[in-house]
Amino acid sequence: MTLTRRKFIQIGGAAAGGAALASGLTTRWWGLDADRVEDPATDGDRVVASYCELCFWGCGVRAHVKDGRVTKVVGNPDHPLSRGMLCPRGAGATGLLYDPDRLRRPLVRTQKRGEDVFEEVSWDAALNRVGEGLLEVKRRHGPEAVALFTHGSGGTWFKHFMKAWGSPNVGAPSYAQCRGPREAGYLLTFGTPLGSPEPIDLANARVITLIGSHLGENMHNTQVQDLAEAVGRGAELVVVDPRFSVAASKARYWLPIKPGTDIALLLAWMNVMLAENAYDAEYLAKHAVGLEELRAHVADKTPEWAYPITGLRPELIRDSARLIASARPASLVHPGRHTTWYGDDTQRARAMAILSALLGSWGRRGGYVSHAKLSLPPYPVTAEPPHGGKGAADRPKKGGFPVATEVIASGLCDASVSGQALYDLKAWLIYGCNLMQALPDRRQTVKALEGLDLVVSIDVLPAEICGWSDVVLPEATYLERDDDIAAPAYKRPFLAVRQEVVPPLHDSKPGWWIAKELAGRVGLAEHFPWKDAREYVDARLRAGGHDVARARETGVVLGREVATCEEEGLAVEVPHESGKIQLRSEELAKLGFDPLPQYYPHEEPPPGQFRLLMGRAPTHTFGRTVNNRLLAEPYPENEVWVNADVARALPGFAQPLEDGERVFLVNQDGARSGPVRAKVTQRIRGDCVYLVHGWGQTAKRLGYAYGRGASDSALVTRYAVDPIMGGTGMSVNFVRLERAERSA
Amino acid sequence: MRKRYAMAVDTARCVGCNACVIACKTENALPSGGFRGWIAEETHGAFPGLSMEIRSERCNQCSRPSCVSACPTGASHVADGGVVAVTRSKCTGCKACVASCPYGARYVHPEGFVDKCTFCLHRVREGNLPACVETCPTRALTFGDLADPASRVAELTRSRRVKVLQPGSGNEPNVFFLT
Numbered sequence: 001m002t003l004t005r006r007k008f009i010q011i012g013g014a015a016a017g018g019a020a021l022a023s024g025l026t027t028r029w030w031g032l033d034a035d036r037v038e039d040p041a042t043d044g045d046r047v048v049a050s051y052c053e054l055c056f057w058g059c060g061v062r063a064h065v066k067d068g069r070v071t072k073v074v075g076n077p078d079h080p081l082s083r084g085m086l087c088p089r090g091a092g093a094t095g096l097l098y099d100p101d102r103l104r105r106p107l108v109r110t111q112k113r114g115e116d117v118f119e120e121v122s123w124d125a126a127l128n129r130v131g132e133g134l135l136e137v138k139r140r141h142g143p144e145a146v147a148l149f150t151h152g153s154g155g156t157w158f159k160h161f162m163k164a165w166g167s168p169n170v171g172a173p174s175y176a177q178c179r180g181p182r183e184a185g186y187l188l189t190f191g192t193p194l195g196s197p198e199p200i201d202l203a204n205a206r207v208i209t210l211i212g213s214h215l216g217e218n219m220h221n222t223q224v225q226d227l228a229e230a231v232g233r234g235a236e237l238v239v240v241d242p243r244f245s246v247a248a249s250k251a252r253y254w255l256p257i258k259p260g261t262d263i264a265l266l267l268a269w270m271n272v273m274l275a276e277n278a279y280d281a282e283y284l285a286k287h288a289v290g291l292e293e294l295r296a297h298v299a300d301k302t303p304e305w306a307y308p309i310t311g312l313r314p315e316l317i318r319d320s321a322r323l324i325a326s327a328r329p330a331s332l333v334h335p336g337r338h339t340t341w342y343g344d345d346t347q348r349a350r351a352m353a354i355l356s357a358l359l360g361s362w363g364r365r366g367g368y369v370s371h372a373k374l375s376l377p378p379y380p381v382t383a384e385p386p387h388g389g390k391g392a393a394d395r396p397k398k399g400g401f402p403v404a405t406e407v408i409a410s411g412l413c414d415a416s417v418s419g420q421a422l423y424d425l426k427a428w429l430i431y432g433c434n435l436m437q438a439l440p441d442r443r444q445t446v447k448a449l450e451g452l453d454l455v456v457s458i459d460v461l462p463a464e465i466c467g468w469s470d471v472v473l474p475e476a477t478y479l480e481r482d483d484d485i486a487a488p489a490y491k492r493p494f495l496a497v498r499q500e501v502v503p504p505l506h507d508s509k510p511g512w513w514i515a516k517e518l519a520g521r522v523g524l525a526e527h528f529p530w531k532d533a534r535e536y537v538d539a540r541l542r543a544g545g546h547d548v549a550r551a552r553e554t555g556v557v558l559g560r561e562v563a564t565c566e567e568e569g570l571a572v573e574v575p576h577e578s579g580k581i582q583l584r585s586e587e588l589a590k591l592g593f594d595p596l597p598q599y600y601p602h603e604e605p606p607p608g609q610f611r612l613l614m615g616r617a618p619t620h621t622f623g624r625t626v627n628n629r630l631l632a633e634p635y636p637e638n639e640v641w642v643n644a645d646v647a648r649a650l651p652g653f654a655q656p657l658e659d660g661e662r663v664f665l666v667n668q669d670g671a672r673s674g675p676v677r678a679k680v681t682q683r684i685r686g687d688c689v690y691l692v693h694g695w696g697q698t699a700k701r702l703g704y705a706y707g708r709g710a711s712d713s714a715l716v717t718r719y720a721v722d723p724i725m726g727g728t729g730m731s732v733n734f735v736r737l738e739r740a741e742r743s744a
Numbered sequence: 745m746r747k748r749y750a751m752a753v754d755t756a757r758c759v760g761c762n763a764c765v766i767a768c769k770t771e772n773a774l775p776s777g778g779f780r781g782w783i784a785e786e787t788h789g790a791f792p793g794l795s796m797e798i799r800s801e802r803c804n805q806c807s808r809p810s811c812v813s814a815c816p817t818g819a820s821h822v823a824d825g826g827v828v829a830v831t832r833s834k835c836t837g838c839k840a841c842v843a844s845c846p847y848g849a850r851y852v853h854p855e856g857f858v859d860k861c862t863f864c865l866h867r868v869r870e871g872n873l874p875a876c877v878e879t880c881p882t883r884a885l886t887f888g889d890l891a892d893p894a895s896r897v898a899e900l901t902r903s904r905r906v907k908v909l910q911p912g913s914g915n916e917p918n919v920f921f922l923t
Contacts, residue, residue: 039866072770091766216759228882249796618761
């Protein structure tokens with residue numbers, strides 16, 4: 001038969017039924033209703049390419065619009081990071097766009113800060129208020145007294161505003177509260193931080209080692225794709241995690257390590273590799289310095305030494321070390337991302353970097369590779385930004401954190417309490433980050449907020465931090481706005497455009513418009529000479545010699561794949577100024593820090609208490625998605641993971657804690673969480689409990705998320721500061737469990 | 745040759761991220777609380793000797809579908825390629841099919857009819873993949889025609905260790921889990 005299936009179906013039910021019966025089927029209704037399968041008709045009459053902002057990975061999307069409504073958002077096959085596939089958050093973008101709790105109009109505070117009482121005002125009134133407030137701070141304290149906290153691609157407009165305004169105090173919690181220690185550790189060892197997306201070749205790795213990273217639950221789309229690809233090709237996983245993570249369930253070796261002892265394990269692994277000559281001696285001779293010092297340093301750090309520290313049997317340490325070494329150089333020790341755990345995190349990252357060097361995986365296929373960027377000139381702005389102002393106020397008065405390469409957001413918070421830093425900060429602009437959960441110790445954040453002259457939030461949803469602001473400016477979601485071009489370094493260099501899919505709902509405005517309008521009110525209009533973001537983006541694309549029309553149609557400009565590693569013809573390059581991998585760090589020695597990573601014991605939870613660990617769920621991006629009703633369906637709230645054996649006899653519990661029961665968590669300082677469901681499971685050690693971050697929201701206007709689950713942030717009243725780069729290690733809090741009254 | 749649509753779910757690749765679940769919800773405009781797909785996690789053993797299987801699940805599009813036999817109105821039927829479907833206009837929402845399904849694959853739509861996975865037949869007919877397959881970041885889901893020995897799904901079910909859920913149900917499911 002030459003008819004296509006579609007035409008065949010169109011012939012009609014009777015013919016189809018006849019054919020089916022003729023094929024010998026006995027089901028009564030075979031084929032008769034073949035074309036009665038409903039078409040949900042969600043294909044758009046328009047499809048617009050853009051890039052996602054449900055997290056910060058920036059995957060390419062194609063948004064379907066039907067009758068003016070976005071029906072679905074799917075992966076853009078042309079985009080190198082999504083390759084046509086989206087994670088649940090990206091696919092759930094309409095849950096954000098149509099969130100009934102979105103900020104609708106500009107708000108001005110009418111009661112005390114933090115009481116979350118506002119009146120709606122016009123954009124003109126709100127922006128005038130912000131402009132006047134900023135100018136007043138500038139008049140009294142200078143432009144540097146204004147800080148910007150920012151996260152996300154829309155932040156570029158406000159960073160540009162700060163440059164024009166003349167303040168260096170622009171910080172993102174994604175550094176000192178997240179990936180900062182890793183950046184410092186790799187910078188010290190190889191001479192460069194890693195950035196995002198990390199230049200790692202997961203897909204070609206034959207062994208992948210995860211140190212506390214729970215990739216797969218931590219849903220960085222491209223990395224999860226590559227991880228699955230590697231697993232599909234037979235790669236083995238070694239997973240070090242106190243929790244039996246999803247990745248651990250796929251691992252050849254799961255090392256259920258005692259929290260806080262990773263450095264001891266890493267040193268023991270090095271001991272095994274050096275003792276057994278399993279490292280890449282030729283590579284190290286060519287590319288590294290400090291091997292003999294390292295050898296001496298780890299000579300006594302045997303698996304037997306590490307056993308009582310880590311709780312990991314010596315043979316498990318040895319066997320896993322051998323497996324890791326067997327695949328070198330295609331043996332990838334994943335650098336992790338959220339790495340602010342215990343305050344010695346830069347040293348742990350150093351140990352991971354050194355291990356990678358022993359494996360010869362820097363510059364090699366299946367290891368750390370080289371990425372490239374496409375040419376993208378800036379928009380030509382003739383106005384000169386102010387020169388010669390003060391340095392950032394993010395360090396304590398006496399100095400510190402010498403290896404930090406980005407502004408320390410928690411330091412900006414500290415500088416907002418009078419007398420803490422070289423000068424005081426007096427005003428905060430907050431773009432798209434809920435500082436109440438992003439920064440450690442909420443009490444300090446509140447203290448800083450209470451003393452400020454001006455607090456302004458720009459957000460899509462009424463996040464907790466909005467309740468502490470004087471003015472709240474409602475931003476349009478990423479589907480309703482244009483933004484700057486995404487131009488990350490990648491193995492296939494590319495540019496991606498963000499463009500308005502549907503006009504902004506309510507009275508929300510795109511970030512570029514807000515920043516430009518604000519600039520106009522404080523005499524900085526000449527720094528924003530573009531008509532709108534579209535014109536700005538088109539000008540940059542044209543200046544780079546890129547095809548604007550094609551970029552807008554396909555969402556991307558693709559470069560050629562570049563050589564990324566030695567196997568592809570690119571010589572191993574160590575960007576450190578010495579040209580050599582620093583197994584021993586002279587720089588750290590000069591600064592008075594350990595030149596080789598040392599294991600120091602951390603305080604342990606007292607009896608009856610548990611170390612609080614936190615992580616991610618694939619359906620959520622911190623607290624930013626917890627109010628998204630679509631994403632809430634498969635993951636309605638977080639749970640506290642409690643070891644099942646421990647749950648049988650918890651202190652203060654007359655009966656065993658049952659799975660699904662609600663408990664309160666109370667930390668060492670008396671901070672309490674809301675009632676949260678217990679996940680009683682074998683999948684976690686007995687000395688710690690685990691929460692997915694972002695829940696337990698206290699913002700009442702988050703109609704879905706308010707009060708659901710428990711906030712790990714509220715329990716982080718204590719943190720350990722990394723003296724090398726200022727990271728705030730947050731896994732140093734201990735909680736006990738209290739049974740919640742059964743709700744009626 | 746009559747098509748026999750089937751799916752292979754690679755449990756080694758699946759991380760249970762729920763992308764399939766969300767993509768299904770938006771593609772098929774499902775109501776709040778209604779799911780045509782879901783994630784199952786099955787853990788065995790005791791700390792630290794644990795194993796876990798993660799499965800992206802949906803209707804098994806059985807070759808001997810008990811739901812179709814149970815349906816008193818003829819709404820539940822076998823459509824193109826062996827896909828089990830529900831004709832909304834014929835469905836009274838009596839839930840006989842829900843009770844007879846060994847996989848819990850059906851739910852009652854707020855508009856009164858029973859709803860379930862169709863393997864996105866509306867997309868498949870246009871030459872596209874089901875929405876869950878298209879979005880899956882781990883490429884754990886493979887859809888195709890099992891009657892075509894050259895298809896990827898046929899190849900996978902031949903070359904890999906395969907199981908079906910509740911093999912004793914007698915329903916002859918067409919979703920295969922690669923373990």
